[in-house]
Amino acid sequence: MSLSAYLILSAVLFLFGAFGMMERRNMVGLLISIELMLNAASINFMAFNHFLYPGTVTGQIMTLFVIGLAAAEATLFLAIVFAVYRHYRSINVERVDHLRG
């Protein structure tokens, strides 16, 4: 496996995530899309670290931080989605659209 294989994988994952952000209407689906984008970045960090800068740990440390913060973000997001469900009885973004934004 070469570096470019990993880079292509992560780019494809990132685009899937971005596409999901535009197409998904379910809030949990949006959360999954965000996680895909974050994991794409993590794969990049690990791949660059392994192939280009072996012997250092910068990319690995960054990945650990990303995993931790992604977990925190998912918790917060789900908490807010719960609150939305209590008020709107739906977690579809099109139903939750009283504002003009």
Add this chain to the structure above:
Amino acid sequence: MMLQLLPEFAALGALLILFFVTLGNNVSDRAARWITLALSGFVLVAAIAAQDQSGLMFANSYKLDTYSQFFKILMAFGLMANALLGWPLRSVPTAQRSEYYFLFFAAGLAMMLLASAFSFLVLYVAMELLSYSLYTMVGMRRARTESIESSVKYIIIGATASAIGLFGVSYIYGATGSLNFGALIDSLKGTTTHSALLMPGLVMVLSSFLFKLAAFPFHAWAPDAYETASSPVAMFLASVSKLAGIAFLFRLVYMVKPYMPEFETVIGILALITMTFGNLVAFRQTSVKRLFAYSSIAQAGYLMLGMIGFGDSAPVAVVFYSAIYLLMNLVVFAVVLELERYGEDPTLASFQGLYKRNALMAMALLVALFSLAGVPPLAGFFGKWLLFSSAAQGGHIWFVAFAILNSVLSLYYYLFLVKAAYFGDVPKEAVSLDKGGSRIAILVTTIAIALLGLYPRVLTEYLTGLNFPRSLLP
């Protein structure tokens, strides 16, 4: 180290103290408020005490210099003013008030970290801490379920922006082999043809910061969040939280700009679109908080224009305008808070006859709005003059011409409010404005805006003495 990081430790300590004090839920509202005020005063003292600190810390990933320390003072001042003026938190549900103060200091700590961030790791962690606090604060609202809707919109847009930024950081890491800004600049300096990954990476990081500033095309969350969030939170978003985005974005732009001239044009064009969009949409607003959301989008556009100004004058211009921006928004939102006695959202109609109800507040509003519009001799005029002349020196004369047009345009909707306040009739159901603890704070801030317009040299000379260009360039 303790002494060098005094403001950060003070904010962290305040956060922990509030967390444990309010844990048992047996602290009265009043006590929590006084504790918050005292702690924010302590943070301000700490920030002033640490103003001369400098140096690189934590494996070159955290930089203390005159620029970061001055921004920390501004932020600590903004925190204290928010604690003072935001009280009482009428529209925040009673049970959540102690959590509000906890998040208040969490956001404060994150902003200070952002001002000093010198590595993408610190940047990412600080930005997430700030964003998470704000997502939660926006949702805290009594009697308006839409606030939870704007909270969910905010977190969706915010999380996407930070994921894009993080992906950009991964490319920058691939190109430079380090997360340090120092390494980034070295690799920009070293090679004429940098790795192909560097440019897309920088653009992605930049776009995630445009989100923090609510700049076009990442502005969509701001009007909803300002309108539906309770007013103290809107004040927080408009005043201090924006400073953090400015402080960091300018540091990055200033370092990268000499090596990437195309960056300047991109930011210039985005600045123009941002200010024009903010000003044009502000015309049609009837909700005052929404109007100020668009007005603050436009103000972010002016600041972005100043960021691409001439190297030696741009830092002073940006920092000066940030300080003025903080003061103006504090006054405007303090008046909004006074008008919503029962936690309802003020519309243009609630400003009717403000002059007859309370002349002092109408005067404060007039000064702040004229200053936002850039009418001489107020501080906003001088701040804009600094920004625009710096951008003109930098060779962006057409951008400046357009920005001046914009600032004339903005006068129109600010005058709308002034007209309502001075010439409108008092509505029958108007609440009495006789009492109000924030009276003195509003007065002091208004006088500061007027005096800084008359004697701007006091501040600009001090800022010039701090020698920002030297501390910003690595």
